[in-house]
Amino acid sequence: MFVSFLSSCAPYRSLDDQKAKTVSAENARARIQVEYDKVKSRYDSLQIVQIQSSKTIDFLRRDTAMANSSLRNYMNMDAENKKRMEQLSRTTDRILDANVSENERLIAQVKTQKEDLLRQKEELERKQAAFEASKSEFYKAQNELNAQDQKIRELQAALEKKDVAVKELRQKVADALVGFQASGLTVAEKDGKVYVLLPEALLFKSGSKNIDGKGKEALNQLASILRTNPDINIVVEGHTDNVPYKPKSNNSMVEDNWDLSVLRATSVVKVLTAAGISPLRISAQGRGEFMPVNPGNSPDAKTANRRTEIILSPKLDELLKTLD
Numbered sequence: 166m167f168v169s170f171l172s173s174c175a176p177y178r179s180l181d182d183q184k185a186k187t188v189s190a191e192n193a194r195a196r197i198q199v200e201y202d203k204v205k206s207r208y209d210s211l212q213i214v215q216i217q218s219s220k221t222i223d224f225l226r227r228d229t230a231m232a233n234s235s236l237r238n239y240m241n242m243d244a245e246n247k248k249r250m251e252q253l254s255r256t257t258d259r260i261l262d263a264n265v266s267e268n269e270r271l272i273a274q275v276k277t278q279k280e281d282l283l284r285q286k287e288e289l290e291r292k293q294a295a296f297e298a299s300k301s302e303f304y305k306a307q308n309e310l311n312a313q314d315q316k317i318r319e320l321q322a323a324l325e326k327k328d329v330a331v332k333e334l335r336q337k338v339a340d341a342l343v344g345f346q347a348s349g350l351t352v353a354e355k356d357g358k359v360y361v362l363l364p365e366a367l368l369f370k371s372g373s374k375n376i377d378g379k380g381k382e383a384l385n386q387l388a389s390i391l392r393t394n395p396d397i398n399i400v401v402e403g404h405t406d407n408v409p410y411k412p413k414s415n416n417s418m419v420e421d422n423w424d425l426s427v428l429r430a431t432s433v434v435k436v437l438t439a440a441g442i443s444p445l446r447i448s449a450q451g452r453g454e455f456m457p458v459n460p461g462n463s464p465d466a467k468t469a470n471r472r473t474e475i476i477l478s479p480k481l482d483e484l485l486k487t488l489d
Contacts, residue, residue: 324357327357327479328357330396330479331354331357331358331359331478331479332354334359334390334394334397334477334479335352335353335354335359337390337394338352338359338361338387338390338477339352341386341387341389341390342361342383342386342387344386345363345367345379345383345386348364348366348367348379348383349362349363349364349366349367350362350363350364350367350383357478357479358476358477358478359476359477359478360474360475360476360477361387361474361475361476361477362472362473362474363380363383363472363473363474363475364468364469364471364472365468365471365472365473366468367379367380367383368380368383368429368433368473369429372410372411372413372419372425374419374425374428374429374431374432375432376432376433376436381436384433384436384437384440385436385440387437387475388436388437388440388441388442389440391437391442391446391477392440392441392442395443395446396479396480397446397477397478397479397480398446398447398477398478398479398480399437399442399446399447399448399475399476399477400447400448400450400475400476400478401430401433401434401437401447401448401449401450401473401474401475401476402426402430402450402451402452402456402473402474402475402476403425403426403427403428403429403430403433403449403450403451403452403473404426404452404453404454404456404457404458404470404471404472404473404474405422405425405426405453405454405470405471406422406454406457406466406467406468406470406471407422407454407457407462407467407470408467409421409422410422410424410425421453422453422454423451423453424451425451425453426451426452426453427449427450427451428451429451429473430449430450430451430473431449433449433473433475434447434448434449454470457469457470458470458472
């Protein structure tokens with residue numbers, strides 16, 4: 166169209182103008198062509214972008230549709246899950262409520278059991294302490310019992326030794342005084358002691374406290390045995406009958422049977438100590454008529470009751486040490 170316009174005006178212009186115009190038109194056309202090409206290129210690019218955008222839009226539409234579908238499914242699942250969660254929550258609450266009650270019951274039971282165990286532990290500790298104390302007391306008592314048993318054995322041995330010594334002493338005394346048995350002297354063993362019985366006729370005249378010669382001889386024989394047995398204690402007892410004593414004078418030292426029995430026992434002690442018996446081993450006692458060997462009133466009974474007894478007993482020092 167632009168070329169036609171130039172051709173129709175050709176007659177009115179000069180050739181140079183026409184050429185100039187032609188050159189100008191060509192230049193303009195070239196520029197337009199360049200712009201056109203640029204525009205076309207841009208258009209083509211836009212077409213490509215549009216196609217790509219259309220594809221992207223289609224993809225996005227499909228993706229959006231899928232996302233919407235997924236969203237709807239998710240929302241449906243979420244609603245379902247909410248229902249389930251509500252049901253689960255209610256169920257859990259019921260279980261928790263039940264568990265709380267059960268737990269409280271169990272806690273109370275455990276507390277009671279702990280208290281019972283504590284009481285049992287305290288009781289066990291108390292019994293254990295009592296047992297330890299009892300065991301200690303038992304061992305102590307056992308030791309004491311063993312010690313006592315040992316003392317008993319030692320005492321038994323000492324008693325047996327004493328019994329043997331008493332038997333030997335009785336035999337020695339009997340052998341030493343065998344010559345006076347015809348005068349009524351007797352030697353006997355009783356209650357762990359040796360009893361030497363000397364009748365009045367062997368030692369004294371009636372109512373006298375003075376010892377006859379034969380009596381002194383018997384006492385000296387006895388003293389010879391006692392000197393070789395220093396562990397023997399000696400008690401001399403004077404005895405009378407029940408006939409009242411009659412003083413020979415107002416100044417008499419003897420007023421009654423008590424006095425006579427004491428003085429006779431003292432006379433025997435003096436003979437024995439003169440024969441070498443230590444006074445620390447010997448004592449004198451008067452019994453009067455109050456310890457008769459025969460309670461009768463016949464002459465024989467009275468004769469038997471008028472006597473002097475010498476009681477020999479081993480010293481108990483060893484036995485007392487054993488008891489300590």
